[in-house]
Amino acid sequence: MTQMAERERVKARIRLLVARTVENGCTEAEALAAAEMVGRLLHQFALTMDEVTLRESACVQRRIAWPTTRRRPVDGCVPALARFCDCKVWIDRQQGAAAYIFFGMAEDVELVAYLYEIILRGIQGATKDFRAARPELKGGALVSAQRRYQTGMAARLAERLEALRQMRHTEFRQQHARGGALILVKDQAVEAAFRATAVRLVSTRRGMVRADDAYHQGYAAGEGINLNRPLRRQDRDRIR
Template sequence: MQPRQQTELEKVKARIRALAAKTTDRGCSEAEAMLAAQKVGELLEVYGLGMSEVELREEACIQREVVITGARLQAVGIIFMAILRLTETRGWMVGRSQFVVFGLEPDVLMGEYLLHVVAGAVDHEETLFRASESYRRSRLAPQQRLRSFRYGFAERVSDRLDELAAHRRASEEAAHATSGAGTALVVAKEARLSEAFRGLGIRLRSRTTTRRVSDGAAFRQGVAAGGRVGLERPVGAGAAAPALPRPRR
């Protein structure tokens, strides 16, 4: 890497670190947090497109832990895999409440950030749902209503994150098409992650859970709430890229 290019990439990484630290859990307003998410996404794109295969191999991998507790854990646990796919990271859970994200530093910081954003959104939207007329009118037990709402929320947010992941891949492939480096960079990144992960000596086990929707109306409200979360351009979408369409009301 040329000294000038290395300096520019370090500047980008420093800005990603600063912006990713802006979450509503850390005293930042929701509007500020959403603006920070958009800017981090733009910087991640600059960072990714500015790296070569050699630089990818030299890049250090890190891991960050995020503890999520309370009722929101039910939805966040479902969304976690979509966050990993979007940020191109590896991840696992320790116990029932600790989420671990592992990968290249900018990607991991974005994964940590999204976990905080989603957790805060679950709390906000569930408060609105509890105050709604449909919640009060339902004859089902409160936990059945709330569980169905969380499942709908998690499904919609996961779908939106997967749409953003597909957009990120397409943007990267298009940007590298002229140089023919796209496939090589994807392979190099996966190899770097696999090598670093093996060095941890961790063996992961998959876990399956059964989800049953008891309240269809609550589930649909959860889907609508998941469409309201401010996820436009969190990763891999520059300022000129179109935002995801809002769901029709």
């Protein structure tokens, strides 16, 4: 038996021992003995409970519908948002409708939906301010400048999400002796669950946008959206 196979066998045994509780019908003595064995196995094999239970976490999908079937500037930061939340994302088009499908562990998919709403509202609010500050723009010129502004915002938000993801992983590795292993285990768990689906991802090309004054103003505005807000109970309830 390989070392990896042995560790997986031990993890499975620990999960069974953790389930031996008074609530599940064990006596207090049996539950205590099981808890002591869990402690010994964790120490012997240098494991953490996070690593033991991570592979058991179920992956889910979250559908976020588009208002139309046309692409929008916010698309520019969606891949980075998915990576930040350790999720996969693809575009689903059916019966004249389009939507993002986010795939990952339940708590990560919930977070990605929350942050997507924060980003979308932030872009919409900043765009209103941009339009109000440029009364000289009318018709097609206004639509074009507004799109470049929003594209600049999305570009900056994508950069910030990538940087925050890297920072979070670095801090996690520093705070946990097996932090790198836990990140790898989580990635592998999501990949394994995703391979079990019938979805096959393909990349798409995005058009070029001229980086003019409107774009740079949007890029600067992308710094103002708060991406660090905690996911509180009232926030979770609001986005369901």
